[in-house]
Amino acid sequence: MTKKPLISVILPVYNAKKTLKKCIESILGQKYSNFELIIVDDGSTDVSDVICDGYRFHPKVRVFHRRRQGEASARNFGLTKANGDYISILDNHDWIAPEMLSEMQSAIRDTGSQIAVVGRYLTGDHESILMDQFTDNKAILDNKMALRELLLERRLDSLVGDKLFASKLFNEFRFPTGRSHIDIGSTYKLLARANRITHIGDPLYYRKREESDLNSPMGQRNLDLLLFSQDIVGFIKKNFPYLESEARYLYYHNLKNYRAQLSQYGAEDSYTNFWIKTYFKRSFLSAMLNRYFSLSEKATMVLARVGAYRLARPSVDYYSVNSRK
Incomplete structure (x- = not known):
């Protein structure tokens, strides 16, 4: 055997x-x-x-x-x-x-x-x-x-x-x-x-x-997810360029969730608050043009962009694996 x-x-x-x-x-x-x-x-x-x-x-x-x-x-x-x-x-x-x-x-x-x-x-x-x-x-x-x-x-x-x-x-x-x-x-x-x-x-x-990660202020640990998401875009552009739109969608999706969560629970420090908002502003137009973003996701982005944050709450994806690791 x-x-x-x-x-x-x-x-x-x-x-x-x-x-x-x-x-x-x-x-x-x-x-x-x-x-x-x-x-x-x-x-x-x-x-x-x-x-x-x-x-x-x-x-x-x-x-x-x-x-x-x-x-x-x-x-x-x-x-x-x-x-x-x-x-x-x-x-x-x-x-x-x-x-x-x-x-x-x-x-x-x-x-x-x-x-x-x-x-x-x-x-x-x-x-x-x-x-x-x-x-x-x-x-x-x-x-x-x-x-x-x-x-x-x-x-x-x-x-x-x-x-x-x-x-x-x-x-x-x-x-x-x-x-x-x-x-x-x-x-x-x-x-x-x-x-x-x-x-x-x-x-x-x-x-x-882990409930504590879903209902707590954003910290610098959260920025690692966004930085890794940016790394993925770079890796895909170099090695699998035909998947660039998909890679950018993942980044925008994570960024959208974080921006909405930031509006609800705030940030532990000004550094985290600044960079989440900055990444969001920089990516807003290209995210709106991404073909994989659903209408509801785009609506969340728009609401966050104009400051109607509370209306964005139902669209935050709390079940993503990214909430813990």
């Missing part, structure tokens, strides 16, 4: 005592047997480090403790310890269905893909299901098609957790450290490296919504 490929599951951990045990148990409860779990405690100050150590004698688990350096650094450290043919990188707030790794690996094997993607559930308090996302999207895509779907946030988006990657995609690749929203600054590059991506469609990933 041919041995199943090894999957390395990397789990950065930081102050997640409320959700960590459920997350780890969901990984250890996978139907797929040939995996290793690499837990990287990134200087937790609650009891998360103790919870991690409770699993250190499990035969599939390795636990590492480091001083606080941020999630990207913890992911990069985990990559240096991974032995797998495939890489899964999860969030310590989330959990996965028992069949997720098995279904992903089977899809990769059957289609010759380098990346597998699943649908997901967005969950709220007490693990209630708020909505499903990117489900019933079964498809086999090349990297150009996958990038287009990501830029338009249709079949998939930048979340890393609902994807399984061939380990070779991480050769000479590391997540950007010292910044927020690292998924949006990374996933497009991994998709571009893959020849084929398969989407399973079934919702097998459970993502916890």
Whole structure:
């Protein structure tokens, strides 16, 4: 019997005592047997480090403790310890269905893909299901098609957790450290490296919504998302120029959400307030001409432009993956 490929599951951990045990148990409860779990405690100050150590004698688990350096650094450290043919990188707030790794690996094997993607559930308090996302999207895509779907946030988006990657995609690749929203600054590059991506469609990933990020003043961490969005436009112009309109749409979409959120909750500092407003003003006319912007999105842009901010509230997309990472 041919041995199943090894999957390395990397789990950065930081102050997640409320959700960590459920997350780890969901990984250890996978139907797929040939995996290793690499837990990287990134200087937790609650009891998360103790919870991690409770699993250190499990035969599939390795636990590492480091001083606080941020999630990207913890992911990069985990990559240096991974032995797998495939890489899964999860969030310590989330959990996965028992069949997720098995279904992903089977899809990769059957289609010759380098990346597998699943649908997901967005969950709220007490693990209630708020909505499903990117489900019933079964498809086999090349990297150009996958990038287009990501830029338009249709079949998939930048979340890393609902994807399984061939380990070779991480050769000479590391997540950007010292910044927020690292998924949006990374996933497009991994998709571009893959020849084929398969989407399973079934919702097998459970993502916890973070309310604090949705109803709080904007900070400099939010500017990272806009800067990464600008990087995507530059990358696409250079490598996939026929997708430039789609790349600009993603930037305008994120900018529109942030401008409306800024109008509701303000900013923590004048620097953030200035740059969100400046980026918005600079992009307004070109955004209005972008063919992927819906009429409702354009209406939100107009309302924000003329100062009728409160009328824009219903159009803010609070379910975007970009709200947390």
